[in-house]
Amino acid sequence: MKPVRASPVHLKIKPIAINTFRENVLILSRDCHALRPERLKGSRKVEITRGSERLLATVIIAEDPLLVAPDEVGLTQPAFRRLGAPAGALANVASAPPPSATSAIFDKIRGDTLTPAQLTDVVHDLVDHRWSDMEIAAFLVACASFMTADETLALTDAMARAGKRLQWDNRLVVDKHCIGGVPGNRTSLIVAPIVAAHGLLFPKTSSRAITSPSGTADTMEVLARVDLDEQEMRAVVEECGGCVVWGGRVDLSPADDVLISVERPLSIDTPDQMVASILSKKLAAGSTSLIIDVPVGPTAKVRDTRAALRLRKLFEFVGSRLGLHIDVIMTDGSQPIGRGIGPALEMRDVLAVLRSASDAPPELTDKAVKLSGRLLELDPEVRGGQGEARARELLGSGAALKKMEQIAEAQGPSPISNAIGSLVHEVAAKKDGWIDGVDCLRIARIARLAGAPTDPGAGIDILKRKGDNVRAGEPLYRIHGVERADFDYAASAADAESGFHLT
Amino acid sequence: MKPVRASPVHLKIKPIAINTFRENVLILSRDCHALRPERLKGSRKVEITRGSERLLATVIIAEDPLLVAPDEVGLTQPAFRRLGAPAGALANVASAPPPSATSAIFDKIRGDTLTPAQLTDVVHDLVDHRWSDMEIAAFLVACASFMTADETLALTDAMARAGKRLQWDNRLVVDKHCIGGVPGNRTSLIVAPIVAAHGLLFPKTSSRAITSPSGTADTMEVLARVDLDEQEMRAVVEECGGCVVWGGRVDLSPADDVLISVERPLSIDTPDQMVASILSKKLAAGSTSLIIDVPVGPTAKVRDTRAALRLRKLFEFVGSRLGLHIDVIMTDGSQPIGRGIGPALEMRDVLAVLRSASDAPPELTDKAVKLSGRLLELDPEVRGGQGEARARELLGSGAALKKMEQIAEAQGPSPISNAIGSLVHEVAAKKDGWIDGVDCLRIARIARLAGAPTDPGAGIDILKRKGDNVRAGEPLYRIHGVERADFDYAASAADAESGFHLT
The missing domain is CATH 3.90.1170.30 (Pyrimidine nucleoside phosphorylase-like, C-terminal domain)
Structure with missing residues (x-):
């Protein structure tokens, strides 16, 4: 069926100093005669075009012509920035049907599986910010009721392709990721310098806390700057063989950021979305081998071994199809790992481990050594079973500490305090x-x-x-x-x- | 677990002339130090309290202190109206966890069934506008994957109880509802005067078009005023024995209006939501007997007899448990009923039928007579099988037309034109x-x-x-x-x- 839509009208762009977070929001005057906002009540979705730029946005209504006049269209942030047209310029505004990829929502609700082509369309819509929060929520919940492994594979692949993709010259590019849920547990900041000190490439992009007291990037920021862009990150990795930066400025798997912005307030945390989220980021980061830490415990994200096994299989299935070697390790998730919880307290523990200090939390050392050992054995030069010993050697000799200091210096000075709250x-x-x-x-x-x-x-x-x-x-x-x-x-x-x- | 929340801060209320439709939206300054909006990123949900009034709202950020200053909280419509405090008054604003009833979303996603108590909490949250559109979408989609008949029953009951409930002295209060999907098909406007002319109480509240070219209320408005409040509606029903008004000012099942505002843009139209929506409105309107017209056809809402039968059983199950006698009639939904589609054109057809004009669409007359006959046979005075004959008699004698004129006069003059587009x-x-x-x-x-x-x-x-x-x-x-x-x-x-x- 041909699309059926109302004719567009020309309105003057007026920037409005309101930030609506991720969603595009336009403000139209109650008296905007040509658009007749009362007719939008069914969908509240409009398309604004200026030259070749085109945005889908949700409409709210100005009751005061001083805010938005009938011949104006108010553009809040980020819509104004995304359209990229100057204030006062004319833009076309027309009511818009929902983007065609939203039919994927109804197909999922009906119990259908989605094709790779459909999932690619969904991802493109997400990256172009064409879906409202409401539509994203509907898609995520419809997928939560069931998703096949093939759908998860196709979604991961489409997400990984939808943003920047880092390329490295090395044959082996390793990474380590924890699915989260256990406070403290800051092993990445110990694994990174051990593995890089050995000589494996470890270009780590990490996240800030969403619902936890600290993300890897938050803790690293106590020691060094983390908001590096791609070029800065490359320079650090070339110099040090590794880094620990915040992924937010590197634009890897941007569809994941969009999905997470809705998953987070709704506490949606299904295995399928977890696999697609993590693996799309790692593929985009150019990883070839990945260790995934899955803590299992009564209050962790994964509650029992059966659920952990199912998750492992899904990680392995998707990873193997997309050329990413994956090693899933189930660990003790029954209590916090390390003593400190929160950026400065966690960094204190990390440095204690790297310094082999007598007060270093032993379970943090042991876990970091175990994970590092698995990665080190990916090196053909390291004999099977010798990975952990090599990791302890790099810790004990101070090589890992030295590598961490080198990485921190290359990333730049920390913009925040390392003082523990008084x-x-x-x-x-x-x-x-x-x-x-x-x-x-x-x-x-x-x-x-x-x-x-x-x-x-x-x-x-x-x-x-x-x-x-x-x-x-x-x-x-x-x-x-x-x-x-x-x-x-x-x-x-x-x-x-x-x-x-x-x- | 005890709730864990940040401490509230006092901010000056500033009304903002922006209408955000159904959802409560607050605007906080980027520099609102005490609230630290960057910390809200995880949820964007705050609670604003002033005296005993309390609202949950979604936050957006003002980048310009002239719009909202750091010591102010901007209240858009409808949040400002709902809080009911004057501009400049102080209100407490605190970050808020999602309302507890949203746990029902996660329970449904996990595949649990919800208890009547949980569904009652959901309905109360909806009526108090405590859920964001995103949360409502998640709930609806989670329910769409499966809902038991008992859940539909409990949801319907809770919705019917959550708003106003009309009471009538008559033992028999009849109504007729079509699930929609077939253009034209304006039988209610013929059934109402026939049944009221016979002497059965027919206090009809109807809806405006959502995605169709006309709702019953839109078409009636060509003949008479329809936006009556409860007192005005009562006066008309007492005088005429019936009415056809828009339900929007009568506040029946307000949770239904909230759900529909999200179902509509997402095109969610499951049997469960349909049954809860229709029956909660009818129960709140005080109906005792209801005929439901289910058009079946390849492009109608219900596509085949099997789906129609399942829907009928669900209507009957919920209706019987809640004391509402229900008669579901499957009708031909393979093409439009009547000739006119759109308010004025439909009213032209309705009046032609009521006048027994030679150009009255015969299929519209026949269908209205059939439905009226079923309702008339609820009267013990009408012999079984004689309902349709009695309906034709009331049409042919002009009694139905006279009744329609009486109702229209009692409701008041139409505010819109009845001219057909030139x-x-x-x-x-x-x-x-x-x-x-x-x-x-x-x-x-x-x-x-x-x-x-x-x-x-x-x-x-x-x-x-x-x-x-x-x-x-x-x-x-x-x-x-x-x-x-x-x-x-x-x-x-x-x-x-x-x-x-x-x-």
């Missing part, structure tokens, strides 16, 4: 007992409430671990804060429910 | 042939494109029906238009693809 509250055991469980979600929430990662010095310092015996009144962990109001909230939340379970 | 284009057959199908969707779209229902005189006048033989060049239908640009678009769309299939 407001301190100790959360005490309410009774004598044996710690039989730690709620990762609760600990993460309290650390975040204390101000992490916005205040790099805020967070939690864990003093006791699962299996320890404690006496009533003995401290379980310390909360560190920077802002008084946040700190007080975190302290009272922790006193009400600490997240430590004693029997 | 721009006319005839859409001709491109070859000789026999009409073996009419695409209802295409016809509806062309009529809407011509301007219906915004221009009441715009629409389509059907000249040929399924089964007719036509010669090349012979007109199939006429397009009527009011606005030249819309009319031209409709005409060219129709010439490209008429919606009539000839063999």
Whole structure:
């Protein structure tokens, strides 16, 4: 059927100093006669074109002609920036049907599987910001009810192709990723310098915290600048053989960023979306071999071995079809790894491990060595079974620390403070007992409430671990804060429910 | 787990002359230090409280302090109206977790069924406008993948209870509803005066067009005022025994209006949502007996008898549990019913039937008589099988016409024109042939494109029906238009693809 649409009208562009985050939003006057906004009520979706630029946007209505006059179209950010036309220029505005790829939503709702071509169209629409948040939510939930492995494969492939794609000369480009959910656990910042010190290429792009108290990029930022663009990142990798930067300026798998902006507020975290998200980023980053850390525990993202196995198979299936060697490692997700939770506290632990300090958390060292060992054995020169020993050697000799210092210097000085928050509250055991469980979600929430990662010095310092015996009144962990109001909230939340379970 | 949230801050209310339709939207300054908007990125959801009033809203960011200053909170419409506080007053603003009822979304995604208590919480959140469009979309799509009959029952019940509930003294309160999808088909406007003329109570609230060229309320508005509030509606029903008003001012099942505002742009139209939507409105309107017209045809909402049967069972199950007697009638949905499509053209047909005019479309008369007959037989005084004869008697005697005139006068004079659009284009057959199908969707779209229902005189006048033989060049239908640009678009769309299939 031919598309049926109303005729466009010419309106003067007026930038409006409102930022609508990811979504394109236009403001039309209540009296914009030619467009008759009341007719848009069914869809609220319009297309604005100026020369060869074309945006789909959601409409809201100005009730005051001083804000937007009847012959004007108000462009909020980011729509104004994306259209790229000057204020006062004329643009065509027409009501628009939903983008054709949204039919994929209805196909999924009906229980159909989507073809690679359909999924490619969806990804292009997402990258061009043609879908509203509502449409993205509908697509994600429809996919959550079921997705075949082939669909996940096609989605991953389309996402990886839709942005920039880094190329490296090396035959072996390694990376390490954790699916998250366990506070602390900052192994990437130890694995990176070990592996790079050995001589394997480790060009790591990492994320900032979304719902956690710190992302790898947030913690690294305590030591060095992380918001490098592609050229700056390349220079660091060429000099050091590795880096740990924030991926946000490198434009890898931009469709993933769009999907995450909706998954996050809806807490959608299905295996399929996780695989497509992680692998599309790694493929775009030019990785050839990837270790994936899947913590398994009652309050981790993956709750049992069966779910972990299913996830592993999906990672392996998609990875093998797209030429990415994948090694999925299931790890202990029953409690935080390391002592510090929050950027500055985590960096303190990372440096303690790299310095082989006596107070380095042993489980953080052990886990980083284990993961590094698996990567090092990808080097034909390293004998099977010798990876961990080589990793310990690079740690013990100070080679890893030196590599980290080199990377940090190459990335540039940190723009933030490394001071640990001076407001301190100790959360005490309410009774004598044996710690039989730690709620990762609760600990993460309290650390975040204390101000992490916005205040790099805020967070939690864990003093006791699962299996320890404690006496009533003995401290379980310390909360560190920077802002008084946040700190007080975190302290009272922790006193009400600490997240430590004693029997 | 106890909720964990940031501390509230006091900001001055500033009304912003922007209308965001249904959703509550607040504007905070980029420099609103106390709230640190960058920390909201994860959720963008805040709670604003002033006295006992409390709203959940989505945040957008002002980049210009002249628009919203750091110590202000900008309230767009409808949020400003809903909070009900004056400009300049102080309100508390705090970041807010998603409303607890949104956990129902995740439960549905996981494949759980929801309890009546959960569904009641969802409905209360919807009525209080606590959910974003994104959350509503996620809920609807999660429900679309499967819903049990018990869930549909509980949702319907909760929706019916969540708004106003009309009470009538009569033991028997009848209504008639069509699930839609077939252009024209304006039987309610004929059934209402027939049934009311007989003496059954028929207090009809109807809807305006959403995606169709006219709703019952749009067509009635050509004859009389329809935007009556509850008191005005009661007065008309007391005087006339019936009415045909727009339901929008009567506040029946307000949760339904919220759901529809998201279902509509996403084209979500599942049997479960349809049953909950229709029956919650009818229960709230105080109906005791309801006839539901389910047109079945290849381009209607229901495509085959099996789907129609499943829908009938669901209507009957929910209706019987909630004390509403339901009679589902499957009708021919293979082509438009009546000749006119669009408010003025449809009202022309309705009046022709009520006047027993020689040019009254016979299939419209027959269908209205059939439906009226089923309702009339609910009267113990009418013998089984005599309903249709009684309906024809009321039509033929002029009693139904007189009743319609009485209702129209009681509702008040129409605020719009009843003139049929003077721009006319005839859409001709491109070859000789026999009409073996009419695409209802295409016809509806062309009529809407011509301007219906915004221009009441715009629409389509059907000249040929399924089964007719036509010669090349012979007109199939006429397009009527009011606005030249819309009319031209409709005409060219129709010439490209008429919606009539000839063999």
